[in-house]
Amino acid sequence: MNVQFSSLADVKKELLGMDDRDVIKTTQWPLYEILAHCAQTIEYSMTGYPQMKPKIVRNTIGRMVIKKFLKQGYMKHNLTAHVPGAAKIEKQGTVREGNALLLKAINDFEEYKGPLAPHLIFGELSKEEYDRYFTMHIADHFSELQLAS
Template identity: 35%
Template sequence: MQRRTVLKGAALGGVAALGAGFWALPSGEAPAAVSLDAAQQLLAGLVDQPLRSLKGWSPAEVFNHCAQSIEYSISGYPELKPGWFRSSVGPLAFSVFAARGAMRHPLNEAIPGAAPLNAPATQAHALQRLQQAFADFAAYQGELQPHFAYGALSHADYAQAHVLHLYNHLSLIRPA
């Protein structure tokens, strides 16, 4: 009985925090429309541009991280959050991000169990990897794997999640 009370309290606290977090999300203009095509065009504009990161990961690491997320949506994430999380808090968080049209998450937090972000090491090659991941995802017709936190997502929801994820990370990338 006490466990149920704790779980209910945690769930209600999470809902309240997410509701408050909705208003804390950025409301400014996204760098492009929230679509696969717009994200791909934005990335194409970064080719051959020297970039720097305001803090945290280098541009190459950011591109590798975003590519990993897209690749794992097809192949499967190495580690998943517990089922109760993927069926409650995770989908609720995604619905807040989707409704707001913006995502905010720790920008130096690796995907659980993911490979190191050092390959490919150059910005140009990491950007190519990310562009290829977006192209592969756009063309993919098979069943997508559950997101490590959000759980099962449709292709359209995953597309939105990947674009919002990229835009959140690009908020720390500037021309050098």
Template identity: 35%
Template structure:
């Protein structure tokens, strides 16, 4: 009887501890009212007011600003046309699904900010930053108007339009962490 009581108390304590840690981790995400394409487009449209030099200087990461905009545009475009390469079905149903659920729950994504989409065309450092930004803006507008079935995500699997919208916004906001002027 005492062992059973000890196990119950121990499991309860562990559950409380995990819940507290999870709550702390989850509280560090983005404002849910900011997690839609309309808000993202408004932010991106403000960037079009910057000079080419300011825009080019936004990214402090491994990729320059044009590469970041192009990479994010590729992701949006592939959600409509199909990703060139996929993780295994097992990966998408386990690790991928869990990762996406964690990102949605937290309201923030975390991934390698210099990892290209598998088999996507190589990012070109010399692409004009204004053209790359315009491509991202257009891809998001196209996504908003898109009415047919979306392609499975290469890592997360099947996503509905609302989930894909959230994925695209969280993806850009994650890359925005390497920007020195955006809020």
């Protein structure tokens, strides 16, 4: 399923409706882990990523890749890649618990007024670029979800 959101506000609407659905099947990680991973990536934009690619990568290849994603309006990436250096998401929870984590991360990001940390691959991003990137990142992960029949 190809999922697209226009903004993090659209993502929030989707999350708020997700609690009422039947079980959702995933092809890679459990749904809680997907939601927690997406929340983790947003949180790192405010606190700093635990491990960074070399500056030369962030300033060259990383910039080219994020510009491509932003221009085309979607991204495809390895849906089983954890954030380098981050603690593995061991806990598994309910859809409601995962939604709460991701909603909190989105709300914290929207309200955040401080300097944003460089992305581990893409380097310096504006708040608008991060917003668009997070929206595409979440949509890519949500593209693997299937409603249980």
